[in-house]
Amino acid sequence: MDRTAARKRAEELVSKMTMEELVSQLRYNSPAIERLGIPAYNWWGEALHGVARAGTATSFPQAVGMAAAFDEELSREIGSVISEEGRAKYNMYSRKEDRDIYKGLTFWSPNINIFRDPRWGRGQETYGEDPYLTGTLGAAFVRGVQGDGEYMKAAACAKHFAVHSGPEAIRHHFNVKAGKKDMEETYLPAFRKLVTKAGVEAVMSTYNRLNDVPTCAHHELLIETLREKWGFEGHTVSDCWAIRDLHEGHRVTKSPEESAALAMNNGTDLNCGDTYLCMYTAWKLGMVPEERLKEAAVHLFTTRYLLGLFDETEYDAIPYTVVESPEHLAVAERAARESIVLLKNNGILPLDRNKVHTIGVIGPNANSREALVGNYHGTATEYITPLDGILHMAGDDIRVLYSEGSHLQDDRVEKLAFKNDRISEAEIVAENSDVVVLVVGLNETLEGEEGDTGNSYASGDKLDLLLPKPQRDLMEALAKTGKPVILCLIAGSAIDLTYADRNFDAVLQCWYPGARGGKALAEILFGDVSPSGKLCVTFYHNEDKLPDFKDYSMKGRTYRYLEQKPLYPFGYGLTYGDVETVSADISADGLSVTARLVNHSSVAAGEVVQVYVDCFESTDRPLHPRLCGFARTVVPADGEAEVVIRLDEETCTVVNSEGERISGGDHFRLYVGTSQPDERSFELTGKRPVILDWSRC
Numbered sequence: 001m002d003r004t005a006a007r008k009r010a011e012e013l014v015s016k017m018t019m020e021e022l023v024s025q026l027r028y029n030s031p032a033i034e035r036l037g038i039p040a041y042n043w044w045g046e047a048l049h050g051v052a053r054a055g056t057a058t059s060f061p062q063a064v065g066m067a068a069a070f071d072e073e074l075s076r077e078i079g080s081v082i083s084e085e086g087r088a089k090y091n092m093y094s095r096k097e098d099r100d101i102y103k104g105l106t107f108w109s110p111n112i113n114i115f116r117d118p119r120w121g122r123g124q125e126t127y128g129e130d131p132y133l134t135g136t137l138g139a140a141f142v143r144g145v146q147g148d149g150e151y152m153k154a155a156a157c158a159k160h161f162a163v164h165s166g167p168e169a170i171r172h173h174f175n176v177k178a179g180k181k182d183m184e185e186t187y188l189p190a191f192r193k194l195v196t197k198a199g200v201e202a203v204m205s206t207y208n209r210l211n212d213v214p215t216c217a218h219h220e221l222l223i224e225t226l227r228e229k230w231g232f233e234g235h236t237v238s239d240c241w242a243i244r245d246l247h248e249g250h251r252v253t254k255s256p257e258e259s260a261a262l263a264m265n266n267g268t269d270l271n272c273g274d275t276y277l278c279m280y281t282a283w284k285l286g287m288v289p290e291e292r293l294k295e296a297a298v299h300l301f302t303t304r305y306l307l308g309l310f311d312e313t314e315y316d317a318i319p320y321t322v323v324e325s326p327e328h329l330a331v332a333e334r335a336a337r338e339s340i341v342l343l344k345n346n347g348i349l350p351l352d353r354n355k356v357h358t359i360g361v362i363g364p365n366a367n368s369r370e371a372l373v374g375n376y377h378g379t380a381t382e383y384i385t386p387l388d389g390i391l392h393m394a395g396d397d398i399r400v401l402y403s404e405g406s407h408l409q410d411d412r413v414e415k416l417a418f419k420n421d422r423i424s425e426a427e428i429v430a431e432n433s434d435v436v437v438l439v440v441g442l443n444e445t446l447e448g449e450e451g452d453t454g455n456s457y458a459s460g461d462k463l464d465l466l467l468p469k470p471q472r473d474l475m476e477a478l479a480k481t482g483k484p485v486i487l488c489l490i491a492g493s494a495i496d497l498t499y500a501d502r503n504f505d506a507v508l509q510c511w512y513p514g515a516r517g518g519k520a521l522a523e524i525l526f527g528d529v530s531p532s533g534k535l536c537v538t539f540y541h542n543e544d545k546l547p548d549f550k551d552y553s554m555k556g557r558t559y560r561y562l563e564q565k566p567l568y569p570f571g572y573g574l575t576y577g578d579v580e581t582v583s584a585d586i587s588a589d590g591l592s593v594t595a596r597l598v599n600h601s602s603v604a605a606g607e608v609v610q611v612y613v614d615c616f617e618s619t620d621r622p623l624h625p626r627l628c629g630f631a632r633t634v635v636p637a638d639g640e641a642e643v644v645i646r647l648d649e650e651t652c653t654v655v656n657s658e659g660e661r662i663s664g665g666d667h668f669r670l671y672v673g674t675s676q677p678d679e680r681s682f683e684l685t686g687k688r689p690v691i692l693d694w695s696r697c
Contacts, residue, residue: 001151001306003233010301014294022297023279028272040099043270047082047107048125048376054102055379057085058328061339062374064492065511067127067137067536069338070608071632075137078335079144081328083154087315088322105307107145108157108204112138112190113164115537116557117549120166121447121460124374124492128536129558131186132627135193142198151308153315158194159204160239162221163187167549168450169459172249175209178552180659186554192230201234201303207242214250216242222267235299241273261287269296324381336513336520341533342574344507348484350527350576359398360433361387362405362426365441365490374492374512375444375452383515386439386488389522403429406470409446409456423477430481438478440471441490465496465542479503488521494539498567530576532606539568559676560622571676572684577605579635584672584690593645595672599635608632609643612671613651615664620654625677667695
């Protein structure tokens with residue numbers, strides 16, 4: 001069904017409603033209107049990395065892990081699996097008249113905020129720190145979720161519009177200050193791409209104010225930019241209970257009625273929360289015009305018609321058995337394999353079965369289900385932890401010894417024991433092993449959303465970039481044993497790995513790899529799969545030189561504006577192969593780059609070719625070349641591969657201080673390789689990208 005036809009039906013239906021009925025449809029838990037044949041509908045659904053909070057579903061790596069795969073087609077495929085399972089579950093739930101929360105077809109995903117500061121607890125939900133990568137993967141995910149059928153398969157939502165990345169503890173009253181250049185250069189591009197290129201159906205605002213105006217009542221954002229400038233035709237929704245913050249947190253209004261009217265009059269159609277329960281009173285008091293209320297309702301019912309919720313659709317026959325089907329689990333396992341990033345390897349990996357007879361698996365995340373899934377997750381039928389995966393891969397020929405080693409954050413595992421009560425066991429395991437696989441990190445109790453799971457640190461954010469002290473003590477104890485140690489970090493953000501880099505033989509970043517992520521990790525450890533992920537965020541040495549967390553200026557943040565040498569750069573990741581970019585050419589129109597790769601090793605390797613642009617004629621360009629294209633490929637052992645990387649129309653543009661996107665000049669430099677064109681990447685890989693100088697005149 002096209003939008004024009006859906007909107008016409010929505011207008012006809014809304015015209016038949018009383019005002020009481022109409023305003024009841026403007027909140028997330030919309031009640032039934034039986035006389036019009038409208039069933040109840042709950043708009044609140046979550047699907048960042050699988051259908052969440054609605055029972056069993058295929059579990060994918062958390063979004064930051066999906067980003068590390070640098071795989072646009074994979075993001076689309078994941079979105080398609082999610083909507084397939086969402087439809088299957090909706091079909092069965094609705095037949096049983098189960099209209100509960102999280103059981104609809106409107107998914108408040110993806111989160112395309114920029115992960116500008118590694119301390120942010122919700123950064124795990126994003127696609128990293130780069131606007132181009134975020135927009136490209138986010139758009140692909142949206143296309144997968146919404147599909148290309150006669151009806152919309154499910155509705156995706158771009159959140160949080162437009163500037164939100166902590167601190168979580170003060171988000172309900174915090175005022176973000178963002179300049180025009182940073183808005184256009186960093187915070188807005190991904191949202192614009194999802195609206196104008198992917199047709200995302202919904203947009204969610206933030207909790208905070210942006211330049212003194214709460215975003216759920218921000219006329220410039222929600223009306224002038226989103227609808228008038230970008231042509232958005234879907235519906236808008238507040239973050240949950242954010243409209244209440246207008247009078248309780250931001251104090252720009254004095255009553256719930258004023259808050260409801262302010263948000264509605266400035267573009268928020270749907271209220272996640274309860275403030276719109278006051279909307280009828282606000283209307284009666286003349287605070288909000290009837291036409292605006294009708295417009296909001298039409299937006300919402302247009303979405304429901306596009307989803308085919310009042311019709312028979314091609315999706316009604318999707319059976320429940322697609323949930324966690326072998327095909328869907330295979331996609332999740334592929335995503336986990338592609339997401340894991342090899343940060344250091346002195347040659348110990350892959351493990352040699354002829355030399356390794358005993359493996360010590362140690363660490364608080366080695367056998368933790370919670371560490372696999374991150375936040376906003378569903379339920380899996382089977383969880384494969386790193387310990388499970390290693391045991392399976394080891395088989396009968398390799399002995400596996402296990403110790404928890406430490407608590408995730410407390411100074412002891414057993415409450416009546418002495419401090420560090422598992423370290424001696426960890427040392428014993430290490431001393432009796434040929435190699436140690438140390439699995440440390442965080443989970444959603446240590447980083448996440450404010451108020452979501454009772455996070456231990458600063459309402460979901462991290463206080464610093466260090467692992468909790470019990471884990472640091474464990475690392476130091478194992479380093480002293482003299483045994484080879486492979487550190488596997490399971491976390492949704494950049495951690496200070498300086499100690500591991502200096503003292504351990506190999507380091508792997510595993511993110512939150514999904515319910516079956518331990519299988520993918522074990523396959524990489526034993527060499528069945530070559531690691532191929534790339535960092536979608538910068539890994540710093542420590543937090544000392546980071547700007548203030550509350551400062552939203554991009555100065556000193558992310559790889560584009562970094563003023564010091566990172567520990568591990570954005571775009572970096574090793575493989576078991578030896579792949580080199582040997583040549584590259586740009587098309588005459590400047591819209592694509594063709595790169596030729598050679599693998600000098602006997603190991604086939606997945607690789608991500610990256611293109612960075614430097615508009616060197618302009619003083620408005622970022623401090624460092626920025627990502628403008630990427631493509632994933634496989635280079636055969638002792639073989640070659642050719643890959644074509646698409647560039648977009650903004651490649652040769654820059655943003656001036658007034659927030660205007662302008663030409664970056666007539667002459668440009670492109671860097672084509674398997675990493676960033678920075679000195680630290682060269683130090684770590686020994687390879688430099690191919691340089692292309694191109695002129696459009």
